[in-house]
Amino acid sequence: MSAVKPATTGTAREPRKAALSAWIGSALEYYDFALYSQAAALVFPVVFFPTGDPTTAIISSLATYAVGYVARPIGAVVLGAWGDRRGRKNVLILAMLLMGLSTLLVGVLPTYEQVGILAPILLVVLRLVQGFAVAGELGGAGAMVVEHSPDARRGFFTSFTLQGTQIGSILATGVMLPLAALLSDEAFREWGWRIPFLLSALVILAGYLIRRGVRETPVFETQSATTARRRFPLVELLRAHPWTVVRCVLMTFTNVIGMATLVFGVSFATQEGYGIGFSTSDFLWVTLVANITAALTIPVFGGLSDRFGRRGFMIAGGLGGGLLTIAYLWAIEQRSLVLVFVFVVLVQSVLFQMWNATFATFFQEQFPARVRVTGFAVSQNIGLMLAAFFPSMFTAIAPPGSAGVPLTIGTVTFGICLVAAAAAFLTPETRGRSLEELDAR
Incomplete structure (x- = not known):
């Protein structure tokens, strides 16, 4: 002993x-x-x-x-x-x-x-x-x-x-x-x-x-x-797990929530063309509060995913965050900094973190050990590269001077989250299964 x-x-x-x-x-x-x-x-x-x-x-x-x-x-x-x-x-x-x-x-x-x-x-x-x-x-x-x-x-x-x-x-x-x-x-x-x-x-x-x-x-x-x-990991990944990669890329589009709130939302609130009138310093504090509260909620949701499963948090967090993006942008349009803080915490620090705290584990569990790092890195980074175009798309859809910006951008955001949620729904749950069992699939 x-x-x-x-x-x-x-x-x-x-x-x-x-x-x-x-x-x-x-x-x-x-x-x-x-x-x-x-x-x-x-x-x-x-x-x-x-x-x-x-x-x-x-x-x-x-x-x-x-x-x-x-x-x-x-x-x-x-x-x-x-x-x-x-x-x-x-x-x-x-x-x-x-x-x-x-x-x-x-x-x-x-x-x-x-x-x-x-x-x-x-x-x-x-x-x-x-x-x-x-x-x-x-x-x-x-x-x-x-x-x-x-x-x-x-x-x-x-x-x-x-x-x-x-x-x-x-x-x-x-x-x-x-x-x-x-x-x-x-x-x-x-x-x-x-x-x-x-x-x-x-x-x-x-x-x-x-x-x-x-x-x-x-x-x-x-x-x-x-x-x-074995062959080069990327070759094996694309031959053996192409649809897993596609689903993970689509799930990564849930990052549209951050693009809509902390990228486009800042421009909507502060750029003179939109006429809202918030200062840059106002939204520096909004961003800081969102990041600080997110740092507190991430391990909570990570732990909860061990008890209740990954997939449910991936779906609920993405859909809830996408839907409440409309309310967050509406709060900006109302020029209410108090409401902005309330909704940025709900959207970015609670609902989005249900997804963000869970996706790393969920993605890693989708790939066998021999291509695990490649599978995660390729899926995430292709998804992020494509998602980086969302703020520009938002500006093109709702340029300065547009009416109904919160509903327009919020609806598009929710639609993208629906696609990501569908990809998560089609991905098997992994909680409670050993890595050996997952690798043997």
């Missing part, structure tokens, strides 16, 4: 270590990824794109932000294969190093005034590396936690990877905006904006130390010998 007890204790602790590693790693990676969006809006138009035309500079700067999403499917294929063939721990360390180094280098880039057109070119290259790296984060982290967790608590432990992404976004806002507020405009443009990027040196060190301390999953170790002799 004395020889068995330490091993049992160590095994019991491994899910917690894996979840902590995933939580911190996801927070640090999404800090880096979100930090770029802050800088792209606040300072990059002046530092890297001084065209003389402010509108052109802003569009050019935000285009480099979008480039990160273009690189994500490529990163999903390459890093997914890396994780399926070389290990979950291996790909997480690689993704962390790529993200940390690229973000650190953004902080030391020369400006347009110093090196001319080379400055924005280097910025785009580093943004491509960021998008490539982040594509492997959730797939690798989710597989690591799912495969270390007991069958009865996979949803709870895996939900912390999603909570980490929320924390990372909150940290990016919390570091960048005080610097912008405390420093003069000139000091912030010259050197202040670089500080959060240089802090990524700590990301590299912390991420490496945390992730090297988690052992590889037993599931991967068991099947790694045969995986090395």
Whole structure:
């Protein structure tokens, strides 16, 4: 008995270590990824794109932000294969190093005034590396936690990877905006904006130390010998599981809720053309409150999915959040900040998190171990790349000056959520089934 007890204790602790590693790693990676969006809006138009035309500079700067999403499917294929063939721990360390180094280098880039057109070119290259790296984060982290967790608590432990992404976004806002507020405009443009990027040196060190301390999953170790002799994971994925990939891509469209509330909704509330009149600072607080409350609800719904099933939360959260988007946009139209806060918490922090806290576990459980990272990463990142076009579609459907914007955009959002919910309904429930049983399907 004395020889068995330490091993049992160590095994019991491994899910917690894996979840902590995933939580911190996801927070640090999404800090880096979100930090770029802050800088792209606040300072990059002046530092890297001084065209003389402010509108052109802003569009050019935000285009480099979008480039990160273009690189994500490529990163999903390459890093997914890396994780399926070389290990979950291996790909997480690689993704962390790529993200940390690229973000650190953004902080030391020369400006347009110093090196001319080379400055924005280097910025785009580093943004491509960021998008490539982040594509492997959730797939690798989710597989690591799912495969270390007991069958009865996979949803709870895996939900912390999603909570980490929320924390990372909150940290990016919390570091960048005080610097912008405390420093003069000139000091912030010259050197202040670089500080959060240089802090990524700590990301590299912390991420490496945390992730090297988690052992590889037993599931991967068991099947790694045969995986090395199989065809490239993407080829096997598309040949053996094409409809699973399609369903997961469609389920990812539930992210339309966030696009409608925290992307289009912000423009609807603050852009002069729509005539609502909320300030940017008002909606900075709306976004922060939504992210903070979401961070609290994610592990709750992750745990509940272990008791009541994944699929029901995926369907109910998506349909409920899509439907209440109409009420959220209506609250904006009524110019009631109190109602906006109430509905953003209901829509984004409660209903959407039913889906968001559950999807990582649900997607991971759909694919066998030999293609698990690739299956998750490819499905999620293709879905997100396509979903990134939704805000532009909303603006085209309901441009400034349109009547009935809440009903129009809310109805389209609900329709997209219906498609995602149908895909979830057609996907088998996975709660309570062992990974061995799921892999044998």
